[in-house]
Amino acid sequence: MAPLKLGISDQDGFTTPDPRVRRRLLDRVVEAGLDHVTMGDHISFHDGSGFDGMISATTVLSSHDRLSVIIGVYLLGLRHPMLAARQLSTLSQTAPGRLTLGVGVAGEDRREVSNSGVDPKTRGRRLDEALMLVRRLLDGEEVTHHGEFFRLDEARILPTPEPRIPIVIGGKGDVAVRRTAQFGDGWLGIFCSARRFAETRQRILEAAAGLDREAPSWFGVNVWCGLDADAAQAREMLAAKMEGLYHVPYEKFQYIAPAGTPEQVAELLQPFAESGAEYITLIPVGSSIEAEIDAVAEVKERLGKAVGAT
Template sequence: MAPFTSPFTMGISDQDGFTTSDPRRRRRLLDRVEEAGLDHVSVGDHISFHDGSGFDGMITANTMLSSHDRLSVLIGIYLLGLRHPMATARQLSTLSQAAPGRLTLGVGVGGEDRREVSNAGVDPRTRGRRLDEALMLVRRLLTGEEVSHEGEFFRLDGARILPAPDPGIPIVIGGKGDVAVRRTAESGDGWLGIFCSARRFAETRERILEAASGLDRPTPSWFGVNVWCGLDTDPRRARELLAAKMQGLYHLPYEKFQYIAPAGTPEQVAEFLLPFVESGAEHITVIPVGSGVEAEIDAVAALREQLGRAVGAARE
């Protein structure tokens, strides 16, 4: 029998734990992530979310990349529609120079907190169109070509960003619904799902591939999902920890998320994630909530092992 090859990669997002002010502790934690067999670290992005909390995705990505020599970083998702494409392309070029081939950029519109959008100087009603225009310009600028553009939101005159990232930086689209399908097919290297069921993930993936089939550009090939997970040896404790964290961040009761944000032991959460892998999710990022960052890393490693076993058993 041929050896089992995992059809998925698994990463971890732990914004609070990895952004510790102690650089030695941060390096130890990232070493622990690598030793646990995880593939990447994911960082989020918010300017001022609900009560003013936030974390700049580019700066945090740079912190992670400079603190470890091998782990890859996924920014998921970066609120590109709230930034200028010229500045964004420069940041990406600089990150690529320092850590070539180790960054994937997820982009989206955000909007869970409309004041975050409006306080950034963007009309919430136009943030989608602004993202489309910014995304198109970032992609052009990252080729190193000279760009002149007169659009609804941005004007560039002979703009250029050098050096162009080599290898290129994959840009994946976050979000859901018709807009995410259209944006991924037209402008993305792939799609990053969040807050969706496995059934919705499978449907969206198929729609993207169908929409992209007739376009004169590479077919999106990167499909991943971010999943909030409560992880503990005691399922009840896992649910309590996850509920408290999500209610504090999103100002909504956990019951709004319980069917798309599982809580339990690694084996129980692996059962939840198995249909995503079977639906084509090749990149899974776990946003864990547990009793501490070290315990969360270990729990995600156990989850990866359990999910690998489940996938192997399903394919026998």
């Protein structure tokens, strides 16, 4: 079993406008022994809130010279692949080897898709085409392509990122299996049980073998969680946060978004690690961002000991 890498996501905290506070928080992440920071991406989610994943990743990478960043997940199907490839090439020059790109489709708010100029009915096919083009462009190819959604003539993006930027596929179900097996270096799950994670991972490996393609080697999961010394308080804080963001009752998430003490959350995460989730990102809700970092670090310590003992 590969060593567990556990990181943290806090969109607002790590993009605070005060650079001194931002560096202090990121230093705390590193000193706590966490392995990466994950930044999300939304253009206009439900009430208009959002954050650009590429800009957020740049902010973190330029604020700390050791941290790795996962963009999880970038809505590539709502962007032009030529422009996305240029951003990735430039970012790789600034922070080589410290970025992993997770990509997915917007699904929870169809208006986010249509207001970006994309037909929600075709967003999946558009992502597939964009994925193929971004990979070819980042590999340094000169690309001529006349497809359903994009037209490129003798297009090229240089310099080629070195080392290569891993591209992992977000999502679930049959589409995530197919897309990862066909295009991805790995899979990034969210809102799934440990049992479903293990099943999907195995299906991806089998599907890649059927395509005579090298097996994806990167498997991770993002997990919302409430963390506090008082388990009831942890649940209350998490419910308020998720209901405000997703506009659905927390009860719909309670079995895949745990809340409790660090010890309780570590116990609930153990089956993911044992099922091959090498990269786990916690999206914590706590009393403060400092408390969240410390609690996630405790989860990592407890989880590492539990997995190492099995």
